[in-house]
Amino acid sequence: TQLLEQSPQFLSIQEGENLTVYCNSSSVFSSLQWYRQEPGEGPVLLVTVVTGGEVKKLKRLTFQFGDARKDSSLHITAAQPGDTGLYLCAGAMYTNAGKSTFGDGTTLTVKP
């Protein structure tokens, strides 16, 4: 059973388009992280969200944590080729906060 479902699995868009990636679960998380990974490198932290309903912005990226802390979304405005990569969400649960559950990732390709 996959605790964190990410969608879509693959996304290919043109430069300048907007997109949203979703991370959904039936479990409640104490915190949720989004990472971006480029080929040949380890995942790099983008954001941590903790409070239900929280919205964080990082330049053209907007992250939202669901009110019930069961889901999250990542919205990219005016995507650029440099946004290409594997986007991963990870949630830590109150009952086992030392271990995070990772989604399977969304592979984003932004074509120039």
Add this chain to the structure above:
Amino acid sequence: GAGVSQSPSNKVTEKGKDVELRCDPISGHTALYWYRQSLGQGLEFLIYFQGNSAPDKSGLPSDRFSAERTGGSVSTLTIQRTQQEDSAVYLCASSLDRGGVNTQYFGPGTRLTVL
């Protein structure tokens, strides 16, 4: 050096040989994690350390896999009698694991190829 480091960056070995992968976490981070990632796939959890103890070894694929952490710092992942299906990128991460906010910082990974 503020980040997580891993060595070697690449390892090519023959089937049946043993390999050791090393992880140096961020100084002061109490938690350390090992993951495995196949090409284009998500992360497969292997093992988690809190200090020198491993509360969760549930992800280790078989008894050929083992890991230890000494001095609350460096960790070594050992794979005995390697098989071709062990080929993957092995990622290490560390975190402060503070109050349920488990933000992990990753190393660059070790790419293991078993011939």
